[in-house]
Amino acid sequence: MANIIEELQLLKQASQEQTAASQAVVQAVSGKMAAIDRNINDSITKVESTYDQKTSNLTIIATDGYRKAIEHNSGGRNTVIYDAQGNPNIMCVIPRFNIEDLGLADLNLGTGVHPAFITNGAPRSEILVGKYLASAAAGGSAVIGGPQPRTSINYDTAKRLCTQKGDNWHLMSIHEWAAIALWSLANGTVPRGNTYYGRSYEAKWETARRVDDGLPGDTNGTGRTGTGKGPVTWNHDHSEFGVCDLVGNVWEWIDQMKLDDGQILTTLDNNPAVAEANWHRHPAYFDLTSENQSGTGYIGSPVLSNSVTKRNGPADNNIYKYPYMHNSHFAAITKSAGYTPNELLRRLLIESATTATVGGGIWCLNYGERLPFRGASWYDGSFSGLGAIALNYGRSYSYSNIGFRPAFFV
Incomplete structure (x- = not known):
């Protein structure tokens, strides 16, 4: 009987030793697997970081190239500003001017810098104004040529969509509108526009494609046209680089x-x-x-x-x-x-x-x-x-x- 008990104790001890050895092996394997996982994760992170950096660099190169192309082709009169949503916005550069230099003495406008170029008393060398009306394309307020302008929108929403584009963005002001208008008057380039169902009321031969594909001058349907689709005489400087559609198409x-x-x-x-x-x-x-x-x-x-x-x-x-x-x-x-x-x-x-x-x-x-x-x-x-x-x-x-x-x- 004593021999049986001793054998059982020996078997129990051997089992415990085997179990301890197995646990040690499991821990060793787990440690190695964890190390392998860490190495894999580190490698993936490095690859993703490198990819993101290269993608970012490619994006910067692409966007910078687009901006430089727009500036080069326009002689610096147009540029591209990317907003917080990543959308490109083609902008017209309006340089500062003195009111008396416009030569509009009969309008009795006084002298000095036009207030469009002054903010809280401090002068600005230039302002950037959307070349086109805001469209519903690419997020709802992108300034790009071709699509329909975004309409059926109230004042507060229009203002919010502009400020959501990021710092320094704003809805066009009464000052900016007037400055461009006075400059056009002084330079003999007061624009016409889509003022009669897809054509100019003053110059009927000036037309643009209507959203409803109707005939120019047909008073049926919707005579609205795409942004910047009209001739250059619909731009504030009568050139392809001017602010488009200030007159007609849609109110602003x-x-x-x-x-x-x-x-x-x-x-x-x-x-x-x-x-x-x-x-x-x-x-x-x-x-x-x-x-x-x-x-x-x-x-x-x-x-x-x-x-x-x-x-x-x-x-x-x-x-x-x-x-x-x-x-x-x-x-x-x-x-x-x-x-x-x-x-x-x-x-x-x-x-x-x-x-x-x-x-x-x-x-x-x-x-x-x-x-x-x-x-x-x-x-x-x-x-x-x-x-x-x-x-x-x-x-x-x-x-x-x-x-x-x-x-x-x-």
Whole structure:
């Protein structure tokens, strides 16, 4: 019996020793496998890092090459800025100029640098403005030629899409629009555009393909055209390197200006960082010669005044359901006896000292909050122009004939 017990103990000890040996082998193998896994992971990480770096370098080379090609072909008048979404945006370079150098003495614009090139009092050597209207291609706000402009978008969304493109991006301002318009006037290159269903209202032979493939001038269907599809006379400098479609095609939301119960508010220079609550309230209002708040039709021309004496709707009401004011030429509206002419508003093409300036009608309501769009659309005909301004809709309004244009600070 004792012998059996001793043998069992020996067998138990041998089993324990075998188990310990097996565990040691397992641990050794596990350690080696872990080391192999670490080596494999390190190798994969190094390969991925090298691939990413090479891909990044190739992307930089490709994008830089595209930008250099655009700049070379345009003589530096166009460039490419990539936004936060990685989309290319073809931009027109607008150099700074002095107002007096334009030679537009009759417009009584004063002297010094145009406010489009000043931000919070500091001058800029140039501004970059989208060569094309923003399109729905490549993320919803890319500035590229050919596609349809993005429309049916309200003011706040247009502004947000511009700022989401990254630092220094902003919705085109009232200052930038006016600077380009005045430069075009001074240089004899005031653009025409798609102002009558796929053709120019002024020059019927100037056409572009319509989105609905309709005939130029056919008033049926949608006469909107693709970005930059028109002739060079539809560009601000009458060259292939100019800003396209400022006149006609679709209206453009404009920043840094609005009406508040008829009073004109703007920034004092080109500064998109200024909150609307801090925009300057000019002693300038759009008044009426006779008050009428019934119906929805035409009520007469607006009058520039130092106050509002008659409204075409109830104050502080942002809806659009009352008569509207209109004049076929923004510069032809009269001024009240008590109105003090405003140099900044003349520089922004809101007021004018003479009708011998850029054309375009004005539409407005002097009640509630009204945000501007400029340039007119494909069916506005003789009312279209660089001076055309609509101030009769609120910030939430959107329609198929309103788009927007991004701009950029360098």
